[in-house]
Amino acid sequence: MNCDAVDELLAAYALDAVDDDERAAIEAHLATCDRHEDMGELLATAGGLALLAEDREPSLGLGPRLLASAQPDETRAPRRSGRVLPFRWLGAAAAAVVLVAAGFGAGAVLSRGGNESLVQVVSTDGALVRAEATPGEAPVKVTLSGLRRRPEGEGYQVWVVRDDAWVSVGICNTNENGWWQGDFDFALDDEDLLAVTVEPSGGSTRPSGEVVLIASGGGSAD
Amino acid sequence: MDHSESSVSAATSALSGAGIGDPSPPAGRVTGEGEAASPAIDDRELARRLQQRDASALASLYRAYRRRAFGLAYRVLGDAPAAEDAVHAAFLALWERADRIDPDGGKLGALVLTVVHRRAVDLARSRARSQQREAPRSADGDDLDVDPSTGIPDERAQQAFARVLDDEEATRRRLSAALARLPEAQRAVVELAYFEGLTHRAIAERLGLPDGTVKSRLRLGLGHLRDALKTREEGA
Numbered sequence: 521m522n523c524d525a526v527d528e529l530l531a532a533y534a535l536d537a538v539d540d541d542e543r544a545a546i547e548a549h550l551a552t553c554d555r556h557e558d559m560g561e562l563l564a565t566a567g568g569l570a571l572l573a574e575d576r577e578p579s580l581g582l583g584p585r586l587l588a589s590a591q592p593d594e595t596r597a598p599r600r601s602g603r604v605l606p607f608r609w610l611g612a613a614a615a616a617v618v619l620v621a622a623g624f625g626a627g628a629v630l631s632r633g634g635n636e637s638l639v640q641v642v643s644t645d646g647a648l649v650r651a652e653a654t655p656g657e658a659p660v661k662v663t664l665s666g667l668r669r670r671p672e673g674e675g676y677q678v679w680v681v682r683d684d685a686w687v688s689v690g691i692c693n694t695n696e697n698g699w700w701q702g703d704f705d706f707a708l709d710d711e712d713l714l715a716v717t718v719e720p721s722g723g724s725t726r727p728s729g730e731v732v733l734i735a736s737g738g739g740s741a742d
Numbered sequence: 743m744d745h746s747e748s749s750v751s752a753a754t755s756a757l758s759g760a761g762i763g764d765p766s767p768p769a770g771r772v773t774g775e776g777e778a779a780s781p782a783i784d785d786r787e788l789a790r791r792l793q794q795r796d797a798s799a800l801a802s803l804y805r806a807y808r809r810r811a812f813g814l815a816y817r818v819l820g821d822a823p824a825a826e827d828a829v830h831a832a833f834l835a836l837w838e839r840a841d842r843i844d845p846d847g848g849k850l851g852a853l854v855l856t857v858v859h860r861r862a863v864d865l866a867r868s869r870a871r872s873q874q875r876e877a878p879r880s881a882d883g884d885d886l887d888v889d890p891s892t893g894i895p896d897e898r899a900q901q902a903f904a905r906v907l908d909d910e911e912a913t914r915r916r917l918s919a920a921l922a923r924l925p926e927a928q929r930a931v932v933e934l935a936y937f938e939g940l941t942h943r944a945i946a947e948r949l950g951l952p953d954g955t956v957k958s959r960l961r962l963g964l965g966h967l968r969d970a971l972k973t974r975e976e977g978a
């Protein structure tokens with residue numbers, strides 16, 4: 521695509537009114553040609569149109585659904601070749617249940633991904649625990665984030681509340697970024713509810729320290 | 743199905759992303775009620791945490807921009823489930839490709855809206871395509887050929903867009919007035935493009951106009967809007 525052709529399409533491009541081939545051609549051109557100075561302004565103007573849409577509140581389940589599908593892994597499997605359908609993965613088949621612990625302001629989501637894995641996320645402002653497993657089978661992959669590293673002699677113990685009893689999943693500590701991920705040799709069940717407490721680094725047989733995250737049965741969405 | 747008042751507000755606050763830059767755990771029992779207004783989001787810090795794959799940063803980003811993002815997607819798609827899919831895909835794309843976020847690009851909101859718009863437009867078009875191919879029936883997303891890595895604009899674009907959001911209220915007012923002042927022929931094509939997700943060719947087809955006419959109306963129309971925003975910068 522030459523400069524004139526790009527200029528002719530620049531407004532359409534800024535408004536997302538070009539097809540994929542045109543977009544690719546324009547972007548390839550712009551990457552090597554700096555003669556289209558008004559591009560930035562046109563993009564900015566078109567983007568500003570977003571402000572004319574009225575704000576709307578999405579459904580309660582969307583945030584937990586997003587968190588459940590966001591893979592926190594730092595090293596992930598090689599990317600797919602071909603297409604990936606993020607919406608389909610959590611499509612109609614993935615029932616999302618929002619659990620609320622009224623006293624804690626914690627939300628959790630249980631969802632089944634297309635691969636039949638069970639994902640549970642509990643988050644509060646700034647802190648999050650995520651567990652993913654094949655139901656009834658060890659291990660469970662656990663991620664903590666937004667939790668300040670505990671000092672020497674302490675750790676975060678991950679639990680599930682199962683039939684009103686607390687069952688230990690494992691104990692760990694976060695890094696300086698407040699992050700931890702690893703597998704525990706533990707079989708997660710559908711009905712389990714995640715919790716995280718602060719415990720001595722050897723772990724406790726029942727929770728004794730501060731409960732930093734907990735999901736508990738409450739209202740459910742859909 | 744039925745939410746008690748408290749569960750709704752509790753779940754909402756569960757996703758509110760206060761505590762940026764303070765990774766301390768919430769103080770157990772005192773959260774949930776009377777949440778203080780969340781501190782202003784520091785976009786640079788948030789971008790950095792997204793790049794570190796800190797999931798609570800994603801929660802913060804979502805919390806800060808969900809209404810605007812969903813409002814935009816809804817405007818383009820016209821139905822809530824599809825709009826939620828677009829918002830979901832957009833935030834997930836930002837998460838997956840956080841490496842492409844320019845931490846100095848200014849407002850993350852601008853980036854979010856750009857990606858959401860692209861996702862919504864992609865979704866609107868694939869929906870239109872599948873309705874053309876077969877008898878209209880409920881699209882379940884199987885035809886959505888969307889590459890999650892697309893839609894994040896380059897750094898230059900991120901910075902340009904961020905500028906117009908520096909003063910959102912003024913931008914909104916001026917754009918809205920300028921849009922209303924556009925000649926009807928230009929306003930129509932701009933709105934069909936941006937708010938209905940049509941390509942210039944689809945607009946030409948819909949309006950029975952030559953493609954070249956549509957492209958030049960888009961140029962003129964968007965040019966007028968751009969000038970209206972410029973006036974702001976020059977005049978105070």
Ligand SMILES: [Zn+2]
Binds near residue numbers: 526554
């Ligand atoms: Zn050029």
